[in-house]
Amino acid sequence: MADSSPRTDTSTDVDTDEKNQGNEQGQHVAVGASDSSGRSKDKTDQKVLHRLAQNREAARKSRLRKKAYVQQLESSRLKLTQLEQELHRARQQGIFISNSGDQAHSMNGNGALTFDVEYARWLEEHSRQIGDLRNAVNSHASDVDLRVTVDGVMAHYDEIFKLKGAAAKADVFYMLSGMWKTPAERCFMWLGGFRSSELLKLLVSQLEPLTEQQLVGICNLQQSSQQAEDALSQGMDALQQSLAETLASGSLGPSGSSGNVANYMGQMAMAMGKLGTLENFLRQADNLRQQTLQQMHRILTVRQSARALLAISDYFFSLRALSSLWLATEGVRT
Template sequence: MGIYERQRHQHQHLVAPGASLWGDPFRPDADALVAPPLAAVAPVNGIHVAAAAAAVAEDVGVEAEEVKFVFQAQDDGVLPPVEDAAPSSDSFGHDDARPRDKIQRRLAQNREAARKSRLRKKAYIQNLETSRMKLAQMEQELTMARRQQQVIKPSYRLPTTIQGAHATSTGGLLLHAPPPPPDPRAAAFELEYARWSEEQQNQAAELRAALHPPPGSPPDNLHLRLLVEAALSHYDSLFGARSRAARADAFFVLSGAWRSPAERLFLWIGGFRPSDLLAALTPRLDPLTEQQASAVRVLTNTARQLEDALSQGMGKLQQTLVDALLLASVVDAGAAAGGGGGGEVMDGAVGKLEDLVSFVDQADLLRQQTLRNMDRILTVTQAAKGVVALADYCQRLRALSSLWAVRPREPA
């Protein structure tokens, strides 16, 4: 303690009045980490200067010993080594990887948003085009209905003798009377078919989107299978509604009054021919394996044979009706000469017309079985393409009718 007090006393005498031990830190030539400037020490004699230098050297030596002790402790494992901190993203190093990833994500999001915007725009344009075609079709049908009301005038009257002969068979309703209004169930089917056609296009759009997913992701086969099953069930609902409408008014269904003019051109017993449909869709399903192509050929030949059988049955029914009408004419001529009337013959002809419902049901059953068998032959992707192609085919037929209705006409 005496030595420490003596050295401290000596240090206090070495500092000049008005100056600190370390000198002025704001001087340009000052060094705060070294000994005090020599100008601040009063050079009383060489002993005092040597004592001050020895004190400073002793302090520096103690610090060096402490640093050496710390390094030795780290080498021995007593203290953990001091590691340099990794540069942060907000340091002067400026980590460029994180901003670059953010830019790439932002560009990918912009591309995806642009793609979705293009799809929405395309769907909106398609909806506008469909609405325009529907409006043109409705205008065409309204014009045709007005023309028919102006042209058709129920002014034809049968001879009095024939009227009397037919009065019993028709319940007193004379043939010159205006035709009865259509059955409400048949009119309801026309509206139901319009809604069915719209839903068909919506399902085709969903299938088309599922067949062409975003880049980098394969098509979901399970989702495609569900959409195909929904589309086939949609056709089943059409067949059921048409059967109910045929029971209400078979002539309405067979005449195709609920379809567009272009659709009526290809009408076969109230609908499409399965064999013609297969012939039109098969090229859209390539590539087919050899086994698939063989199965499609067998299915097409079978459909044609059944179509021929139904067509022959319809021909025989028509011939039966013709014979009945001719026989009724002969009977009516005999009735005019005093013989019996032909009421029973006409009643038999009306009974034959009830067979038309059976032909409509059998034709729809053939269409349904053809679609189901085609689905079993194809893969889920090929079946989805086939359903989309069928919907596009029906849509183009309706569009053809609309374009025909709005075509430029020559002046009368």
């Protein structure tokens, strides 16, 4: 028993040392795990901060782009207003100068220039009505109030077709040439106005979602408009060919005899008679445009109609703004 006591103490000391070593190793492992967890958390926090910084930078750039875009639109609007005011002052003085600079007409008795003045007034009133419509849509006006505003814009479109019809009786060439429009608008003109089928294509994507019945109605309207446009275009081509043949056969000839003069005058009278159909072509094209707008209005809901009218107005405003920018930078390009 005396011999076993030291062995027992030694065993106890060994066990104690092993426990201490185990505790120290456990502490090292715990500290290492804690350090690893801390580093992982730091990396996660850095990623979050980096992502937030990227988001803030992207939002800042987006705000700058939006601000620049708004400033560009405002600048275009101001330039357009200035050009319209200058043109209005020129009309008030009774003089109109064409783009080529080789024509000047008196204001008195000229139906085309009278139309220019009326069209400027129409544009001004149209801009006011579109502003009211946009406010009604943005303020979520009731369907009843919104319908009143939409009907007002539709009635105002009817007014421009009446003005064009009266002006065509005075100068059909002026109306067909589109000289009352801006250069960019004239690039897309067809028989004195817009193509109904092309306008419907632009609107469909902006009116979604459409019901299946509405989509079928819009597609049918687009197809019928395209067919009518093709028929009118073919008629205009045939008229131009006939006029060219008539004018070519009505030459005075080198002798200039009385017989040749009589033949020439007869051919010119025939050409004048054929030109009378130009007004009819323009009237049919405007009727197609007017009917397309009205049928579109019947197919869509009142809020969809409001969105469609806003989209149409924005499209033509962008064309006018594009023309203003082009003319303003023309001197720099040359």
